[in-house]
Amino acid sequence: MLCAGGRSYFGVPRTPYVPGVQGVGVSGSRPVWFPTSAGMAPGDGSMAEYAVVPAADLVPLPEGADPVAVAALGAVRHRRAHGADLARRAGGRGAGARARRGRGGRPGGRPARPHRRRPPRDRGARSPAGRERAERAGADAVVTLDTEDVAELAERFRAVAAGPVDLVLDPLFGAPAAAAARTLRAGGRLVNLGSSAAETCPIDSATIRSRSLRLLGYTNNELAPEQRAAAMTLIAEQSALGRLAVAYEAVPLKDAEAAWRRQADGLATGRIVLTVGE
Incomplete structure (x- = not known):
């Protein structure tokens, strides 16, 4: 829908054409x-x-x-796998707490069932059904994304995180990304994978500079x-x-x-x- 509708950063596609990436x-x-x-x-x-x-x-x-x-x-899963790899290549440390956020009610944030040893993962969900899916998929904690108040969302993320977060994999952007950035440790990394919440993000300069955060972008087209x-x-x-x-x-x-x-x-x-x- 994003590409076919001309709303992606690739612009409006030349028509007529058959969509499907x-x-x-x-x-x-x-x-x-x-x-x-x-x-x-x-x-x-x-x-x-x-x-x-x-x-x-x-x-x-x-x-x-x-x-x-x-x-x-499909591409959703390898986007996240390589998003984490991008963060490691950008100078991040190994094991530690990390957060993966995705709306349980939208395609950008479908929870999967990973069966492997891993650091704690927190997810966001905008609906009761999305929350249930995230919990069923094995999320350590689920945060409700029913407000655009960055400070409120940040408090919710902090409340469920096991201390400062090392890495955020962000398919949402918008207020949720700005809030998640506030939970990062000094030198922490946020990898943006998409914009299903908003195309812009109200992240403040003080949050980035005070902790020397790394904000990274990712696209499958780089693979x-x-x-x-x-x-x-x-x-x-x-x-x-x-x-x-x-x-x-x-x-x-x-x-x-x-x-x-x-x-x-x-x-x-x-x-x-x-x-x-x-």
């Missing part, structure tokens, strides 16, 4: 995940019965992987093909093993318009995956 399909007899540059560069995307993709960009799915489940996980393939292979493997999941609903391609409207209005119950050939 990623998909899962069949190449020959193999199920594969694939990316496209639709909406970011001239060309068509994945929301069609057939898509033209360079063979080098195809990522075979492992045995037992559910194509729809992998499509739902080399081999990095993208490695990330998607891992995601698909964990999905097949039942260790990684995300809330989604499968919608026939013919119903795409109605599904997009529900998503734009915040009424979708999960990430929307368009299906074809049914």
Whole structure:
């Protein structure tokens, strides 16, 4: 929706074109995940019965992987994995408390179920249903995002954090990001992955300077093909093993318009995956 609607930093796409920046399909007899540059560069995307993709960009799915489940996980998961890697490369230290924030009621913040040793993670949710999903997914704490008051949100984050936070992975921006920045330790890092709350953020200069914070941006487009393939292979493997999941609903391609409207209005119950050939 972001690219197709012309609201991304890539600008308004050249039309007519087929949207869809990623998909899962069949190449020959193999199920594969694939990316496209639709909406970011001239060309068509994945929301069609057939898509033209360079063979080098195809990522075979492992045995037992559910194509729809992998499509739902897609770029969101490898964005966060590489967002954390970006923070480490920017000079962050290793283990410690960290916060991952995502709205439980919007596609930018779907909780997954990671089965691995990890530092504590706190999440934000804007609705009771989103809070329930985050808790069910294993969040150590969930903060309600029902206000734009930065000071109030910061107090909520501090109340559930196990001391100062080392790293914030932020798919929201806006007031939640400004509040989360106030919970960071000296030299802490905030990696922005998206803007599902707002395109601008009321973070104040004093917060940044007083703690020498690192504010970093991330885009999937920076990934080399081999990095993208490695990330998607891992995601698909964990999905097949039942260790990684995300809330989604499968919608026939013919119903795409109605599904997009529900998503734009915040009424979708999960990430929307368009299906074809049914």
